[in-house]
Amino acid sequence: MPTDFEWDPWVGTAAAVAIALIVAAAALALLALVSALVSRRVPWVRELARRVRNAMIATTAVVAIWIAVATTEPAMQTWWPALSRLFLIGTILTGSWLLAAAVSFGFERLISREETLLVGPEARRRRTQLLVIHRLVLVTIAVLALGTVLFTFPEMRAVGTSLLASAGIVSIIAGLAAQSILGNLIAGVQVAFTDAIRVGDVVVVEGEWGRIGEINLSYVVVYIWDERRLVVPCSYFTTTPIETWTRRSDKILGTVYLDLDWRVPMGELRAEFQRIVEASPAWDGRSSSAVVTDAQGGFVTVRLVMSSKDSDDQWTLRCEVREKLMEWLQREHPEALPRTRVDVSPPARDPQP
CATH class of the missing domain: 1.20.58 (Methane Monooxygenase Hydroxylase; Chain G, domain 1)
Structure with missing residues (x-):
């Protein structure tokens, strides 16, 4: 049908x-x-x-x-x-x-x-390098994708041919226009592969103490101890001296200075200091000492040195030692606390002729 x-x-x-x-x-x-x-x-x-x-x-x-x-x-x-x-x-x-x-x-x-x-500095070094390579690969994928999309248009292929023909002029202009950008990108790769800094390193940058939190291709983010963030160009780390506490090891020595009176009993203070550090879980057992390093202006300066496995424990240990010794001196030896002496007696008169 x-x-x-x-x-x-x-x-x-x-x-x-x-x-x-x-x-x-x-x-x-x-x-x-x-x-x-x-x-x-x-x-x-x-x-x-x-x-x-x-x-x-x-x-x-x-x-x-x-x-x-x-x-x-x-x-x-x-x-x-x-x-x-x-x-x-x-x-x-x-x-x-x-x-x-x-x-x-x-x-x-x-x-x-x-x-x-891996642990310690070697782990931080490898992690930093992998993070930078990761970002480089992602940027390369994005650039190749964008370039492929543009070259699907015949007009862009013609432009590309013209640009290749005048590559010398273009490279000079691009180099002058993007000098700081390219410099930062190169510095980012240099920072990652020269092992200058690594993610997790403890550093002092611009007077701020913190940890390297992020290493990007053009900038580094430092995580400050009080939860602020310091964003620094990568070129800064290739041209400016910085202080790092974890270059080869996380272990670190810390120092506490006490200005005390001349009557301080150093033997008892040294014994009390040793007792405090040995009782603290933040001490790693490597080193501890208490010595007088200066004596002038009516005071003596006592330097207390102690070791810890990392900077976090070191901060805790220094605060603990400072606080407990202060309480011990107040309780056991108040005469050792710093004081200012003023002589108010009248001046001696010259003998009469």
């Missing part, structure tokens, strides 16, 4: 898109099932699948729709080249997103593995 029904090409396009999305969803579900099975033996596969899930869905959807549309009615239209270019750009961007997510996961795995195998 004849029929007048005609298949609408646009209905076919919609059906093709729906079928393509269903096939893509089925492929993603199968991939998720495989990753779940593999993760029973390799646990990190589950975390990798979670990290790249959104990027994978976006990339698969764009490619599926592109294939469906390219094989149906829109491919016959005059505006198809422009739409096809949009799909190409979408594929490049989502694919770059997928690649960046996978790379980030890989670097995070490497960093966590290094932290379990």
Whole structure:
């Protein structure tokens, strides 16, 4: 029996898109099932699948729709080249997103593995280098993706050819215009690979005590002890002397100075100091001493030196020693506390001739 029904090409396009999305969803579900099975033996596969899930869905959807549309009615239209270019750009961007997510996961795995195998300065050095390489790779992916997108346009290819032809002039202009930016980028790489500073190092920068919290390609963030943040250009660390407390080891010596009266019993003070540090969990047992280093202006200066495994324990130990010795002197030897003496007796008269 004849029929007048005609298949609408646009209905076919919609059906093709729906079928393509269903096939893509089925492929993603199968991939998720495989990753779940593999993760029973390799646990990190589950975390990798979670990290790249959104990027994978976006990339698969764009490619599926592109294939469906390219094989149906829109491919016959005059505006198809422009739409096809949009799909190409979408594929490049989502694919770059997928690649960046996978790379980030890989670097995070490497960093966590290094932290379990290494400790101290070596661990901080490796972590810093991996963080900088990670950022360099992400920037490279972004630049390559942007460059690929731009070169999908014939006009940009012509511009690129012209730029390559005049590379000498362009390099001079770019070098003059971006001297400080490029200098900071180079300094960032230099800071990471010359081992000048590392993430976690204790430093004194611009008179502020803190830890290196972040090393980026162009700047370093110092976490100040009172929760402020000091943002410093990378070039600062290649041109300015800085004080670091954890260059080769976290171990550190600390000093407490006491200005006391000349009547201070040094033997008893030394014994009390030793008792305090030995009872403190912040002392690492390496070194301790109490000596008089100066005596002038009516006071004697007692220097107390003690060691700790790191700067945090050193701060705690110094405060503890200072406070307990102050209380001990007040209680046991108040005569040793500093005092100012003033002679108010009348001056002697000259003998009469």
